[in-house]
Amino acid sequence: MGKSGADLGVVAGLVRASFLVNAVYAESAREYGLTVQQGQLLCVLMGRPYGMGDLGATLGLEKSSLTGLVDRAVRRGLVRRAPDPDDRRAVHVLLTPEGRELAEDFYAATCRRVDDLAARLSPPERDRLGALLGTIVHENEAPTVFLDTLQP
Amino acid sequence: MGKSGADLGVVAGLVRASFLVNAVYAESAREYGLTVQQGQLLCVLMGRPYGMGDLGATLGLEKSSLTGLVDRAVRRGLVRRAPDPDDRRAVHVLLTPEGRELAEDFYAATCRRVDDLAARLSPPERDRLGALLGTIVHENEAPTVFLDTLQP
DNA sequence: GTGCTATGTTCGTACTACGAACTAACTGGG
DNA sequence: CCCAGTTAGTTCGTAGTACGAACATAGCAC
Numbered sequence: 001m002g003k004s005g006a007d008l009g010v011v012a013g014l015v016r017a018s019f020l021v022n023a024v025y026a027e028s029a030r031e032y033g034l035t036v037q038q039g040q041l042l043c044v045l046m047g048r049p050y051g052m053g054d055l056g057a058t059l060g061l062e063k064s065s066l067t068g069l070v071d072r073a074v075r076r077g078l079v080r081r082a083p084d085p086d087d088r089r090a091v092h093v094l095l096t097p098e099g100r101e102l103a104e105d106f107y108a109a110t111c112r113r114v115d116d117l118a119a120r121l122s123p124p125e126r127d128r129l130g131a132l133l134g135t136i137v138h139e140n141e142a143p144t145v146f147l148d149t150l151q152p
Numbered sequence: 153m154g155k156s157g158a159d160l161g162v163v164a165g166l167v168r169a170s171f172l173v174n175a176v177y178a179e180s181a182r183e184y185g186l187t188v189q190q191g192q193l194l195c196v197l198m199g200r201p202y203g204m205g206d207l208g209a210t211l212g213l214e215k216s217s218l219t220g221l222v223d224r225a226v227r228r229g230l231v232r233r234a235p236d237p238d239d240r241r242a243v244h245v246l247l248t249p250e251g252r253e254l255a256e257d258f259y260a261a262t263c264r265r266v267d268d269l270a271a272r273l274s275p276p277e278r279d280r281l282g283a284l285l286g287t288i289v290h291e292n293e294a295p296t297v298f299l300d301t302l303q304p
Numbered sequence: 305g306t307g308c309t310a311t312g313t314t315c316g317t318a319c320t321a322c323g324a325a326c327t328a329a330c331t332g333g334g
Numbered sequence: 335c336c337c338a339g340t341t342a343g344t345t346c347g348t349a350g351t352a353c354g355a356a357c358a359t360a361g362c363a364c
């Protein structure tokens with residue numbers, strides 16, 4: 001179906017749509033003077049504070065990679081480390097007020113841009129797409145790297 | 153609808169599904185001793201040779217970023233630069249035989265892994281998802297960073 | 305309390321990405 | 335024909351990303 005071979009297999013569709021999302025994410029990050037990874041860090045922390053370990057698992061990074069990422073975010077005043085009162089080895093990473101503000105702006109801009117990608121879909125198509133992607137996300141236990149727009 | 157809030161908005165669905173695809177892509181790349189960017193380069197070049205300019209536009213990179221990426225791929229014997237007979241400033245970047253072999257293996261492995269992400273969808277759901285993503289990809293003129301499985 | 309494990313950091317290496325400045329080559333107007 | 339302006343790529347300096355190995359501490363189990 002579809003004129004001009006517009007329909008892709010699921011695999012190519014997922015990969016190429018991801019490429020678009022990545023590009024849009026990068027554009028948003030750049031707009032706010034962030035790197036993609038820093039933007040991702042802020043988005044994750046919007047939900048709640050994380051320990052370094054959880055953060056690495058969520059972002060799919062080794063702990064050694066994370067130290068630097070958090071360091072740079074700390075240096076920019078976006079994030080801070082707080083000691084864990086129950087475990088003197090552990091730290092919690094959480095947004096500073098400025099970090100939260102920037103995170104929310106970045107999040108909103110990214111939502112807007114990603115939404116624009118799907119601009120030509122009808123409301124029922126959007127629902128259908130959201131449901132199908134939701135299935136994939138949940139079946140594969142994708143970590144919460146990006147909150148849903150309508151938060152419970 | 154959906155048990156346990158399994159349905160996401162389109163935006164969060166796209167972002168989080170992209171995160172999964174990125175992770176899978178990285179895993180594939182690692183399996184073949186490639187970085188994500190090198191894998192992407194190989195996948196693009198599977199379709200045809202590119203000039204540095206077109207390549208930058210396709211991958212969304214500045215030309216200065218591309219020089220190094222291609223240099224490293226050349227150093228690994230995956231890719232070579234060929235002079236453009238019609239323009240002595242320009243070069244064509246194309247896969248070496250080893251590069252093509254690796255590209256095809258990497259491509260196949262990535263297809264398999266991405267396909268697995270959608271393993272729990274029924275055939276009609278997969279078709280529907282492919283069609284919806286195809287619309288997004290075409291409406292937004294996503295470059296051919298990943299060939300469709302059934303090449304025309 | 306002594307070994308074992310878990311949490312983070314440090315260090316060295318390779319890669320990514322950008323903009324500015326540069327070289328070489330093409331192109332169009334005179 | 336030649337020069338000005340443009341285009342294709344490279345070089346260079348800077349910042350950030352990502353990893354594994356080695357490390358220091360702190361908790362935990364026995």
